[in-house]
Amino acid sequence: MSDAAATLTQDRQRLELSALSAPAVIFTVAMIAFPVIYTVWLGFQSFSSTGKQSFVGLANYAKLVSDHEFWNGLWVTIALYVLSLALQLVLGVWLALVLFHAKRLPGIVRSLFISPFMMPPVVAGMMWIVILDPSLGAANYILQFLGLPPSEWLASPTWVIPTFALIDTWQWTPYVALIVLGGLQSLPPSVYEAAQIDGASAFKTFQRITLPLLLPTIVTAAILRSVDLLRFFDIIYITTQGGPGNASNTLNIYGFRVGFEFFNIGYASALMLTLTAIVFGAVLACNRLRGAVAW
Amino acid sequence: MNARMFAARVALPVLAVIAVSSEGRAADFDWKKFQGKTVTFLVNNNPVAQALLAYKADFEKQTGMTLKVDGYQEQQMRQRLVTVMNAHSDEVDVFMTLPSREGEQFAATGWYADLSAMAKNDAAKEYDPAGLSQALLKAATFGGKLTSMPMNIEGPIFYYRTDIFKKCGLEPPKTIKDVEAAAAKIKACDSSVTPFVSRGLKPAVAYTFSNMLHNIGGSYIAGGKSNLCSVKGKEALDTYSRLLRDFGPPGVVNYSFQQISALYRGGRAAMSFESSNELRTVMDGGARLKDTALIPFPAGEAGQVPTVIGWGMAVSSHSKQPDAAWYFVQWATSPAVQKKMALQGIAPPRPSVANDPEYRKWIDEEPVRKEWQAALDVLATKGSSEVGYPIVANPESREFIGQAVQDLILKQKTVDQACADADKALDALIAQK
Numbered sequence: 001m002s003d004a005a006a007t008l009t010q011d012r013q014r015l016e017l018s019a020l021s022a023p024a025v026i027f028t029v030a031m032i033a034f035p036v037i038y039t040v041w042l043g044f045q046s047f048s049s050t051g052k053q054s055f056v057g058l059a060n061y062a063k064l065v066s067d068h069e070f071w072n073g074l075w076v077t078i079a080l081y082v083l084s085l086a087l088q089l090v091l092g093v094w095l096a097l098v099l100f101h102a103k104r105l106p107g108i109v110r111s112l113f114i115s116p117f118m119m120p121p122v123v124a125g126m127m128w129i130v131i132l133d134p135s136l137g138a139a140n141y142i143l144q145f146l147g148l149p150p151s152e153w154l155a156s157p158t159w160v161i162p163t164f165a166l167i168d169t170w171q172w173t174p175y176v177a178l179i180v181l182g183g184l185q186s187l188p189p190s191v192y193e194a195a196q197i198d199g200a201s202a203f204k205t206f207q208r209i210t211l212p213l214l215l216p217t218i219v220t221a222a223i224l225r226s227v228d229l230l231r232f233f234d235i236i237y238i239t240t241q242g243g244p245g246n247a248s249n250t251l252n253i254y255g256f257r258v259g260f261e262f263f264n265i266g267y268a269s270a271l272m273l274t275l276t277a278i279v280f281g282a283v284l285a286c287n288r289l290r291g292a293v294a295w
Numbered sequence: 296m297n298a299r300m301f302a303a304r305v306a307l308p309v310l311a312v313i314a315v316s317s318e319g320r321a322a323d324f325d326w327k328k329f330q331g332k333t334v335t336f337l338v339n340n341n342p343v344a345q346a347l348l349a350y351k352a353d354f355e356k357q358t359g360m361t362l363k364v365d366g367y368q369e370q371q372m373r374q375r376l377v378t379v380m381n382a383h384s385d386e387v388d389v390f391m392t393l394p395s396r397e398g399e400q401f402a403a404t405g406w407y408a409d410l411s412a413m414a415k416n417d418a419a420k421e422y423d424p425a426g427l428s429q430a431l432l433k434a435a436t437f438g439g440k441l442t443s444m445p446m447n448i449e450g451p452i453f454y455y456r457t458d459i460f461k462k463c464g465l466e467p468p469k470t471i472k473d474v475e476a477a478a479a480k481i482k483a484c485d486s487s488v489t490p491f492v493s494r495g496l497k498p499a500v501a502y503t504f505s506n507m508l509h510n511i512g513g514s515y516i517a518g519g520k521s522n523l524c525s526v527k528g529k530e531a532l533d534t535y536s537r538l539l540r541d542f543g544p545p546g547v548v549n550y551s552f553q554q555i556s557a558l559y560r561g562g563r564a565a566m567s568f569e570s571s572n573e574l575r576t577v578m579d580g581g582a583r584l585k586d587t588a589l590i591p592f593p594a595g596e597a598g599q600v601p602t603v604i605g606w607g608m609a610v611s612s613h614s615k616q617p618d619a620a621w622y623f624v625q626w627a628t629s630p631a632v633q634k635k636m637a638l639q640g641i642a643p644p645r646p647s648v649a650n651d652p653e654y655r656k657w658i659d660e661e662p663v664r665k666e667w668q669a670a671l672d673v674l675a676t677k678g679s680s681e682v683g684y685p686i687v688a689n690p691e692s693r694e695f696i697g698q699a700v701q702d703l704i705l706k707q708k709t710v711d712q713a714c715a716d717a718d719k720a721l722d723a724l725i726a727q728k
């Protein structure tokens with residue numbers, strides 16, 4: 001076969017492949033693009049309580065600036081994010097180290113460690129409602145057994161965010177641990193042998209070798225958890241619906257209520273796009289950090 | 296013209312005309328007229344819908360139509376409805392609605408088909424639309440249009456433990472002040488129980504608070520402005536929140552019907568102000584059957600003005616087969632079907648069903664059922680359907696009522712601050728057109 005004929009065959013094969021995959025590609029792009037474009041369009045509309053729709057340009061975004069609930073929601077979202085992420089990363093690394101070094105840990109124990117994140121959020125939410133009930137729940141019973149004063153947990157404006165952070169930490173720390181455990185298992189043994197020959201203590205080895213080498217993995221875990229944490233919804237909706245007062249009214253909860261309970265779809269879209277921008281911002285920042293700590 | 300005047304002057308005559316003019320057409324009525332059609336019903340999976348859907352096969356047999364059920368929990372059902380209706384889709388023919396909550400709003404958006412015309416043109420002889428609760432029909436009439444037909448009648452009622460009252464030397468409360476005095480005495484007499492429990496969860500508060508406000512003599516709106524900072528409004532806010540703060544369970548700000556019923560059923564509360572619909576849940580297991588009494592919420596300075604609401608069935612304005620959809624609504628709200636539902640504990644919105652011998656026999660089986668029906672009779676005759684502000688943005692208004700009550704329960708504001716903040720936000724809502 002001449003070169004020209006071979007090129008022609010290759011071009012035809014490429015064309016055929018493109019034609020065959022085009023429907024799937026178009027469908028996938030449309031499924032991703034349409035909701036985004038539609039939400040952006042909705043964000044420029046105003047819907048009155050009677051459902052009348054009008055184009056308002058950037059008015060919904062301008063309204064965000066003076067909306068006290070938006071700033072409260074932003075603060076609540078960030079507080080929950082920072083607290084939960086910090087707890088999950090610290091405990092996740094610790095749990096991964098325990099699992100890595102505890103070679104004789106039975107399989108059932110390892111399975112139990114990772115079971116919380118396999119639980120559906122609705123089930124987890126219902127379970128925690130029962131455990132944290134100030135009158136009937138086991139949590140206050142344990143506190144009283146230990147001689148500590150009872151807490152109102154999810155009913156306290158002060159404690160509701162730390163309590164949600166604890167619930168999320170319980171559920172997702174094992175997930176972080178699994179990611180970190182994968183990173184630990186891929187670290188080169190030669191570095192540890194060299195440290196051992198140099199007489200480095202266990203703490204120094206962790207501080208100077210394990211942690212720096214694990215940082216890219218930890219940042220990857222942070223990215224994955226950031227996306228979820230900034231969109232935290234299910235358990236709050238099931239337990240407090242944003243209360244008490246507005247103490248757990250995250251941007252996601254607030255946007256949902258504005259859209260689906262108060263029917264202001266335009267403003268809700270603006271809220272959700274702002275939240276999406278925040279999520280993108282957090283992911284980009286983490287990505288940059290990952291680039292900086294890569295080895 | 297207020298709602299009651301409107302009902303007296305417009306809605307009721309409309310129904311009377313419907314009842315008379317439908318007589319002539321009833322003879323030609325044919326349940327099989329839409330045989331072969333499929334009607335889609337968007338359902339809130341609550342006990343009312345469950346009781347109705349137990350007879351789905353009867354409807355399909357009687358009409359030859361197919362009933363497609365699209366069921367969700369209450370809030371998810373509204374989500375689905377908002378999506379469908381905003382898209383002007385004909386996917387849903389009939390949907391469940393709470394006129395007291397979303398009636399004004401859905402009527403203004405044009406989501407309801409006008410049922411008065413359908414009832415006039417196509418009603419079976421035995422349907423008797425005028426036999427339905429006038430209070431509920433009034434609550435479902437907006438701008439002269441009948442937007443839904445009532446499925447049940449319900450409202451908050453007062454459950455109390457007769458054994459604890461006896462032990463503490465208390466008489467059944469006749470006034471709101473008696474409730475507070477009883478709570479104080481129970482707190483001193485039996486520390487193992489919560490003296491009083493009702494709704495504290497922000498969006499749920501308006502349901503029970505409205506009864507308290509109206510009994511005390513308050514109103515939500517006066518002179519076109521929010522009225523929570525009136526003397527009566529402040530008294531209602533203060534009394535409701537004080538009862539929950541001083542005598543309610545810890546964490547009451549997260550309490551809605553599930554937590555309240557669980558606490559009372561478990562024997563951990565002496566008084567509970569909660570929905571009449573919770574009777575079956577509260578009595579589940581039988582522990583409370585012999586030690587509970589039921590009455591409408593005790594009187595305030597304005598007497599007893601109980602809250603009465605009911606789920607309704609509406610035909611979507613985007614349905615391409617509203618006549619077939621109306622047949623389903625008519626069947627579901629007919630005396631025969633409502634009697635079957637009543638025998639399952641769904642309070643009937645028809646006085647004729649409430650007085651039916653078979654239903655009365657069921658009621659007479661347990662003293663607590665008798666008291667429940669007696670309380671519902673008071674709700675039906677004296678009740679107001681005003682739960683939250685009678686404005687288009689009613690669901691949002693409930694948020695601000697709940698916020699004011701929570702601020703007081705949590706001692707985050709004084710009564711003056713809480714009502715002023717609520718009035719400011721509510722005035723803005725009232726001003727929205």
